Amino acid sequence: MKIAILGAGAWGSALAASFSSRHSVCLWARDRADAESLASTRRSRYLPEIPLPDSIRVEASLESAIRDAQLIVVATATSGLRETLKAVSAFEVAPELAWACKGFERGTSRLPHEVVAEVLPRATHVGALSGPSFALEVARGQPTAIVFASKDAAFATATSAALNGERLRIYSSTDVAGVELGGAVKNVIAIAAGIADGLGLGRNARAALVTRGLAEIVRLGVALGGTRETFMGLTGLGDLVLTCTGDLSRNREVGVRLASGKTLEVILGELGHVAEGVQSAQPVRDLARARSIDMPITDAICAVLFEGRVPADAVRQLLARDPKAE
Numbered sequence: 001m002k003i004a005i006l007g008a009g010a011w012g013s014a015l016a017a018s019f020s021s022r023h024s025v026c027l028w029a030r031d032r033a034d035a036e037s038l039a040s041t042r043r044s045r046y047l048p049e050i051p052l053p054d055s056i057r058v059e060a061s062l063e064s065a066i067r068d069a070q071l072i073v074v075a076t077a078t079s080g081l082r083e084t085l086k087a088v089s090a091f092e093v094a095p096e097l098a099w100a101c102k103g104f105e106r107g108t109s110r111l112p113h114e115v116v117a118e119v120l121p122r123a124t125h126v127g128a129l130s131g132p133s134f135a136l137e138v139a140r141g142q143p144t145a146i147v148f149a150s151k152d153a154a155f156a157t158a159t160s161a162a163l164n165g166e167r168l169r170i171y172s173s174t175d176v177a178g179v180e181l182g183g184a185v186k187n188v189i190a191i192a193a194g195i196a197d198g199l200g201l202g203r204n205a206r207a208a209l210v211t212r213g214l215a216e217i218v219r220l221g222v223a224l225g226g227t228r229e230t231f232m233g234l235t236g237l238g239d240l241v242l243t244c245t246g247d248l249s250r251n252r253e254v255g256v257r258l259a260s261g262k263t264l265e266v267i268l269g270e271l272g273h274v275a276e277g278v279q280s281a282q283p284v285r286d287l288a289r290a291r292s293i294d295m296p297i298t299d300a301i302c303a304v305l306f307e308g309r310v311p312a313d314a315v316r317q318l319l320a321r322d323p324k325a326e
Ligand SMILES: NC(=O)c1ccc[n+]([C@@H]2O[C@H](COP(=O)([O-])OP(=O)(O)OC[C@H]3O[C@@H](n4cnc5c(N)ncnc54)[C@H](O)[C@@H]3O)[C@@H](O)[C@H]2O)c1
Pocket: 007, 008, 009, 010, 011, 012, 030, 046, 075, 076, 077, 078, 079, 080, 081, 083, 084, 100, 101, 102, 103, 133, 134, 135, 136, 272, 273, 274, 276
C-alpha cells in the first residue's frame, strides 16, 4: 500500500519507520527546512536516536506527498489536524484516512473524529489510530499493540490487517469516540501521575491515581458515547498505565517538572514536543462539568496548570475530600 504520513514529529517518524518495512511510505513535514534536513541526514530532530529507513521518501510538498497515496495518516499534533485536513481537502484526492493524534481540540472541545467530520463531511473510510505506544520503542521495532477504530467495521478490519506488522500489532474497533476519549484523558491523568512522582508520594499514590483516573475516563467516556469495554482495553487502561508510569511520557514529564517548581511556560519551552494533556485538560473539565460528572483529578490538574495552584496544595485538597463508596 502507498501511505502518506503527514507530520514528521516523533510519532509520524516512528510510524513511517515501522510501516516502511511492509509499505511504500512518504513522510511529509510542513517545514521545508525540516524536510530538507530529514531527507539528507535521515534523522528527525524529534526522534534523533533512530535513523529513518532509506526507503522512506521525505516531502515538503503536500500535493506530491498525497498525490498517489492510498492511505493518508495524519500524525501532527491535534492542534494541526484541522489545518492539515483543510490543506488536503484542497486537492482532488479521496484516499482513505487515519489520524494518530490524541486529544481534544482546544477552543472547540472537539475530538479528532469530530474535526474530521466537519472538514471532510463526505469521507467515510476514516478512522483513529491509538493505544499504548511510545514513538521511540515503535521506531526501534520493540513489540507494541495499538488499535485502529472506524465506524465502518469493514474498513476498520481491513485497515488494521493491512497496517498490522510483526512488531506493531493492530487490533480493530468500531468505538471511535471511546478510543479517542481514552487517548485524550489519559494525558491529563499522566500529568497528575508525574506530579505525584515528582513530589515523591510513592507507588501507592501512583496506583491510586491510575485507578481513580480510570474511573474519571469511564464516567466521561460512557457519557460521550464510548463503551465501557473500550476503556478497559489498549486505548484506555493500557495507554493510561503506560503514560502514567513510563519515563518516556512527555505528559508525565510535565507533571514531574511542575512538582519541581517550574512554571508551565518554562516547561513547555524546554520540552521540544507537544504535551497534549495541557491542551486537553480544560476541554475535559468543561465537558464533564456540563454533564455534572465528577472529575476531581482533572479539576486539580486544571487548577495547577491554569490557576496557579501549587502542586502540593492540589494533592492536599484531593486527599482532603470526603471518603465515599468506590
Ligand atoms: N510521541 C509518541 O510517543 C506518540 C505516540 C502516540 C501518539 N502520539 C500523538 O501523536 C501526535 C503527534 O505527537 P508527536 O510525538 O509526533 O509530537 P511532536 O511534538 O514530536 O511533533 C509534533 C509534529 O506536529 C507538527 N505540527 C504541529 N502543528 C502542525 C500543523 N498545523 N501542520 C502540520 N504539522 C503540524 C509539528 O511540525 C511536528 O512535526 C500527538 O497528538 C501525540 O499525542 C504521540
